[in-house]
Amino acid sequence: MKSLKRTICGFCVLSFFSGVLTLPLQAQKFVWKADNDGWVLSKETGSYKYEKFFAIGTWHVPGYEFTDSLDADEQSYQENAALFKEKSDPFNMLFITPGNEKDYMSDKINILNPFSPILHCYLNEKSGVPEGAEKDYYRSRFIKENVNNPEFENYLDSEIKKILETLPNDKYMYSHIDEIALGGVSKWAVPPVVGAKINERVKKQDKNSLVFVDLLGHCKGSTYFFEQRYQEKYGSLPEDPPYELIDPEARKCKIPLLGFAQAHNGNPVYQFSNGEYSYTDYDFETLKSVWYENTRLVAQAYKNCGDVFGINAFRDFFAYPELSGITVDALKAGLGSKIPVWIYFDGNGYAKPSTMTEQDYIQNVKCQIYTSVIHGATGILFWNDWRKTPEVFDALLPMLKELNENLHIIKLETKDRKIDNDLHIMIKENEKGQKYIIASNTSKTDVISFDIPGKNKKELLPLEVYIALI
Numbered sequence: 301m302k303s304l305k306r307t308i309c310g311f312c313v314l315s316f317f318s319g320v321l322t323l324p325l326q327a328q329k330f331v332w333k334a335d336n337d338g339w340v341l342s343k344e345t346g347s348y349k350y351e352k353f354f355a356i357g358t359w360h361v362p363g364y365e366f367t368d369s370l371d372a373d374e375q376s377y378q379e380n381a382a383l384f385k386e387k388s389d390p391f392n393m394l395f396i397t398p399g400n401e402k403d404y405m406s407d408k409i410n411i412l413n414p415f416s417p418i419l420h421c422y423l424n425e426k427s428g429v430p431e432g433a434e435k436d437y438y439r440s441r442f443i444k445e446n447v448n449n450p451e452f453e454n455y456l457d458s459e460i461k462k463i464l465e466t467l468p469n470d471k472y473m474y475s476h477i478d479e480i481a482l483g484g485v486s487k488w489a490v491p492p493v494v495g496a497k498i499n500e501r502v503k504k505q506d507k508n509s510l511v512f513v514d515l516l517g518h519c520k521g522s523t524y525f526f527e528q529r530y531q532e533k534y535g536s537l538p539e540d541p542p543y544e545l546i547d548p549e550a551r552k553c554k555i556p557l558l559g560f561a562q563a564h565n566g567n568p569v570y571q572f573s574n575g576e577y578s579y580t581d582y583d584f585e586t587l588k589s590v591w592y593e594n595t596r597l598v599a600q601a602y603k604n605c606g607d608v609f610g611i612n613a614f615r616d617f618f619a620y621p622e623l624s625g626i627t628v629d630a631l632k633a634g635l636g637s638k639i640p641v642w643i644y645f646d647g648n649g650y651a652k653p654s655t656m657t658e659q660d661y662i663q664n665v666k667c668q669i670y671t672s673v674i675h676g677a678t679g680i681l682f683w684n685d686w687r688k689t690p691e692v693f694d695a696l697l698p699m700l701k702e703l704n705e706n707l708h709i710i711k712l713e714t715k716d717r718k719i720d721n722d723l724h725i726m727i728k729e730n731e732k733g734q735k736y737i738i739a740s741n742t743s744k745t746d747v748i749s750f751d752i753p754g755k756n757k758k759e760l761l762p763l764e765v766y767i768a769l770i
Contacts (some may be wrong), residue, residue: 333350340352352679354679362684404742410472437540456680477495479517490656495604516610518613521594522569596631602640610679628672643677646682648693710728723741
């Protein structure tokens with residue numbers, strides 16, 4: 301999943317500088333800010349009022365093909381425009397490859413994702429930094445040591461200026477290096493100070509911009525924790541990777557640096573055997589504890605890298621929908637309650653078992669989404685596997701239409717929140733004093749009963765979501 305996603309994102313950014321002619325799009329400039337209650341606020345130019353913005357974004361639109369070519373004729377244009385509108389209707393923001401914009405996309409916010417190629421283009425030019433299977437270790441050390449070098453700052457400023465000079469419109473935001481605390485396309489974590497430096501240089505030229513940070517692709521651990529633990533004991537990292545401190549079997553693996561991926565307590569993320577690797581298994585109670593603390597500490601360390609934060613963990617969320625709520629709790633514990641959280645979900649069946657129907661899978665994803673909202677997420681994003689046909693995505697769209705219809709409830713003031721293992725409840729209240737309940741049952745097997753004040757007992761089926769006026 302990660303290599304596919306990043307390859308495409310890298311292509312998007314490289315295309316951005318290739319001089320592809322794009323159509324001028326008309327859209328009002330968005331002005332962003334975060335409030336003190338975990339929400340992103342937005343307003344368009346000319347408006348005096350900021351409004352709560354609930355993000356519903358997607359990378360790729362399965363069933364619609366983005367292209368930098370002009371349509372052959374008016375009929376083709378109308379057909380493609382209608383297809384795009386149908387497939388993208390529930391979303392308010394998209395990752396669109398620069399050069400692939402069409403005028404019928406102008407109501408969508410464009411998520412720009414240029415920073416991984418920018419960083420690695422810089423590192424590619426640095427002679428003396430060793431290559432090979434351990435190159436990401438050396439690159440991380442080099443860029444950390446040179447993060448305040450005026451040459452690096454000037455390079456970032458120049459690249460950001462290029463982006464701003466070639467924007468297709470003024471309706472955009474940024475996405476930072478994907479899974480930055482895992483390393484992005486690297487096998488060693490991008491240092492927090494480097495992520496913060498990129499954010500600093502963006503805000504220097506584009507001060508009202510919004511930067512989303514996808515911290516992790518799972519919360520089982522990272523080389524970041526090995527580095528922190530090593531520095532606490534020995535000081536700075538040694539010149540070469542200290543393989544003597546990890547499982548010797550890791551060196552037989554084609555990605556030996558994975559041996560340095562650890563949880564906050566030093567437990568290895570991976571097990572190695574005969575040159576292969578697999579995740580360390582945990583019982584769920586242990587996983588919850590490790591997951592929460594890893595997420596909290598990473599969020600705390602990387603909080604200066606952007607404005608909005610999240611993670612993606614598609615297979616883990618599918619296996620344990622409760623983790624979507626635990627993830628939000630941990631992010632807020634690390635970032636502070638005022639920082640908005642947007643969580644990534646699977647939009648096209650990357651984690652779906654082959655024997656499961658599309659509708660059953662989307663019911664699981666729906667439960668994940670509303671559970672994250674109950675815990676305080678104020679936006680969601682979707683990653684879609686290019687290798688898969690769009691059946692799951694097509695089943696997702698009606699659920700997202702329903703979500704849009706419920707946004708007026710989600711944006712209300714939160715009056716109460718109760719979490720009891722697999723039962724998750726949020727109470728919202730409008731200006732008239734009317735109250736709404738949003739509840740989810742993250743158990744895959746058990747029916748859960750609970751009392752609604754002033755009403756009868758309510759039963760939630762496994763993975764059921766319940767929204768009602770009370």
